[in-house]
Amino acid sequence: MSYLQKGTKQFTLANLALFAAGFITFANLYLTQPLLPQFSEEYHVSPAVASLSLSVSTAVLSVSLILFGSFSEAWGRKKLMTFSIFAAAILTIALAFSPNFEILLLLRILQGFVFAGVPAIAMAYLGEEVDPSSLGTAMGLYISGNSVGGLAGRVIMGTMTHYFNWQIGMIFIGLLSLIVSAYFVWALPTSKHFTPRPLQFKALTKSLLTHLKDPGLICLFGIAFTLMGGFVTLYNYIGYKLIGPPYNLSAGIVGSIFIVYLVGTFSSAWFGSLSDKFGRQKVLMVGILIMFSGAILTLPGSLYVKIIGIVLFTFGFFGAHSIASGWVSFRAKKDKAQASSLYLFGYYFGSSIGGTTGGIFWVSWGWNGVIAFISAFLITSFTLSIILLVLGRKTKTLNDQLQY
Numbered sequence: 001m002s003y004l005q006k007g008t009k010q011f012t013l014a015n016l017a018l019f020a021a022g023f024i025t026f027a028n029l030y031l032t033q034p035l036l037p038q039f040s041e042e043y044h045v046s047p048a049v050a051s052l053s054l055s056v057s058t059a060v061l062s063v064s065l066i067l068f069g070s071f072s073e074a075w076g077r078k079k080l081m082t083f084s085i086f087a088a089a090i091l092t093i094a095l096a097f098s099p100n101f102e103i104l105l106l107l108r109i110l111q112g113f114v115f116a117g118v119p120a121i122a123m124a125y126l127g128e129e130v131d132p133s134s135l136g137t138a139m140g141l142y143i144s145g146n147s148v149g150g151l152a153g154r155v156i157m158g159t160m161t162h163y164f165n166w167q168i169g170m171i172f173i174g175l176l177s178l179i180v181s182a183y184f185v186w187a188l189p190t191s192k193h194f195t196p197r198p199l200q201f202k203a204l205t206k207s208l209l210t211h212l213k214d215p216g217l218i219c220l221f222g223i224a225f226t227l228m229g230g231f232v233t234l235y236n237y238i239g240y241k242l243i244g245p246p247y248n249l250s251a252g253i254v255g256s257i258f259i260v261y262l263v264g265t266f267s268s269a270w271f272g273s274l275s276d277k278f279g280r281q282k283v284l285m286v287g288i289l290i291m292f293s294g295a296i297l298t299l300p301g302s303l304y305v306k307i308i309g310i311v312l313f314t315f316g317f318f319g320a321h322s323i324a325s326g327w328v329s330f331r332a333k334k335d336k337a338q339a340s341s342l343y344l345f346g347y348y349f350g351s352s353i354g355g356t357t358g359g360i361f362w363v364s365w366g367w368n369g370v371i372a373f374i375s376a377f378l379i380t381s382f383t384l385s386i387i388l389l390v391l392g393r394k395t396k397t398l399n400d401q402l403q404y
Contacts, residue, residue, distance in 0.1 A: 003131035003193070004138075010189050011134060015141045017188035018122050022145030024085045024177045024184075025118040027153030028092050028111065029057060031173055033232075034158040034255040035166050037239050043101040048359025051236050053108055055352040058232075060112030062348035066208075066341050068120035073197045077125040082185055084117025089177035096170035119146075119344065128193045144265065151261045158255010207338045216331050216391050217339060219384040223324045224346035226384070227288075229354025230377035231317045234295065236355050237362045237370050238310065247303055260311050264318030271319035272326065280323050281389050285382065287320030292378045295371050320381075321347075 004011040032039075032053040039050040072080050091111045098104035122142055130138045153173060160169030211217050238257070242249045267287075275283045290312055297309025325343055332339035354377060361369035 004129050004134065004189070005131045006134040006137055011130070011138070013187045014126075014129065014189050015138055017184045018126065018138075018142045019145035019148075020180045020184045020187070021081055021085055021118045021122060022142055023149035023152065024088060024180055025115055026146045026149035027156070027173060028088045028177060029061070029115050029153070030054070030150045031092070031153040031157045031170070032057075032108070033235060034154050034239060034251065034258065035161065036236060037243050037254075038161060038166055038251065039101065039104075040240075045101055046359065047237060047240055047362050048356055049101075051356045051359050052105055054232070054236070055356040056105055057108045057112035057115065058348040058355070059352035060109055061115045062345045062352065064113045064116035065120045065344050065348070066338075068116040069124070069338075069341055072121045072124065076196065077121050077128075077191050077194055078188055080117050081121050081125075081188075082181070084114050084121075085177065085181045085184060087111075087114040089174050089181055092170055092177060093174035096167040096174070120341065123340075125191065125194075129189070129191060147261065147265060151258055154258040154261075155255055158258070159252050161255070162250050162252025208342065211332060211339050211342055214331065216388060217328065217342070219388050219391070220324055220328050220331065221342055221346040222384045223284075223381050224321075224343050225350035225353075226377040226381040227291075227317060227321055227324070227350070228347045229350035230291070230295075230374040230381075231313075232351040232355040233358030233370060233374050233377075234298070234310070234313060237358055237367075238298070240362060241367050242303075242306075246301070257307070257310065260307075260314050263311055263315045267315045267319035268322040271322050275323055275326075280327050281385065281392065284320055284323045284327075284388075285385050287316045287323060288378055288382045288385065290316030291320065292316075292375065292382075295374050295378070299368065299371055 004014050036047060036050040036053070039045060039053060040047055043050070068080060068084075088111055091107050091114070095104060095107050098107065126135060126138050126142065156173055157166065157169045160166070160172055235258070239251075239254045241247070242254050242257075243251070271283055271287060294309045294311070294313030294316060297312060298306045299309075300306070325340070325347075328339050328343045354373075358370055358373050361373040365372070
């Protein structure tokens with residue numbers, strides 16, 4: 001049986017389908033982030049409680065990633081991804097009719113579970129169905145769908161809330177997601193190289209525990225937790241800062257700030273090329289330092305300086321994250337998919353813990369408290385990167401030395 005190759009119609013269809021699946025998943029995952037100030041006002045909840053509308057989804061997602069990867073080994077790739085995106089779209093429409101904040105959180109918990117279907121399975125599908133010579137291109141297109149979706153969900157919600165209300169925004173994104181989901185079903189070729197296997201939770205547990213015995217991987221999982229925890233915290237609460245005096249920006253303007261995510265598309269690729277020249281260790285540390293510099297620049301009162309700080313912070317995050325996530329695959333000796341799932345677990349769990357805990361600092365100490373909290377996360381990330389450097393110098397084999 002032939003593999004999907006660049007330049008063929010089937011390759012194009014498969015990539016557009018997975019781009020669409022990634023778009024749906026991350027547009028629906030992050031659509032509540034620009035709405036936190038509205039939730040606080042409408043439901044009379046604190047910023048920390050309002051942030052649960054995102055944190056509960058990412059927390060459940062972090063655990064479900066491991067489960068969906070195993071489920072797909074038995075039940076198939078396309079079938080589970082189809083369930084995931086249709087269920088996510090329907091639940092988003094249901095969110096618009098939430099009678100209270102408690103029901104909204106319950107629906108977001110359910111979404112957190114179904115969201116896991118695409119990120120846990122899409123890369124496995126590509127690895128099985130795409131010719132190795134075309135795999136890099138296919139992976140890049142899929143990941144770009146994730147980033148574009150996350151950006152679109154935030155910007156669309158901010159814009160729709162400004163001109164209409166957030167409920168209309170939810171319905172719009174939900175209906176758009178249903179249409180795109182139908183395209184996914186039509187466009188994605190059926191798996192030709194997938195062989196169902198029985199669920200083996202014992203083997204899964206064993207491989208996960210093996211990864212947790214590697215101190216280098218533990219450091220990388222910790223970096224994922226702290227980087228994402230700090231990143232989500234800034235974006236969760238910057239809206240509260242900017243809609244209040246002296247800025248008094250509208251929800252639409254605040255939502256448009258997420259456009260700076262586009263700098264991450266550049267920094268991810270650029271940092272990857274820099275790591276080939278200067279080494280992962282140095283480039284990772286530079287990325288963390290850029291994040292820290294950006295966070296500090298959001299402290300002055302000038303709106304323009306704040307925006308520059310947000311751009312730098314975002315630039316550094318995506319660059320550092322691309323290095324750390326890629327490092328996991330090189331560090332893991334076997335069961336690389338499981339190692340990657342643990343990295344993603346740390347990534348999304350950090351989003352949940354950091355994103356909500358940051359709200360306590362916002363209420364208690366304002367924006368200075370939020371930046372102090374983020375700084376603590378970044379100092380931890382930097383410390384873990386130093387430990388990675390020490391571990392690298394202790395490594396004796398040539399193969400391991402090439403990882404540092």
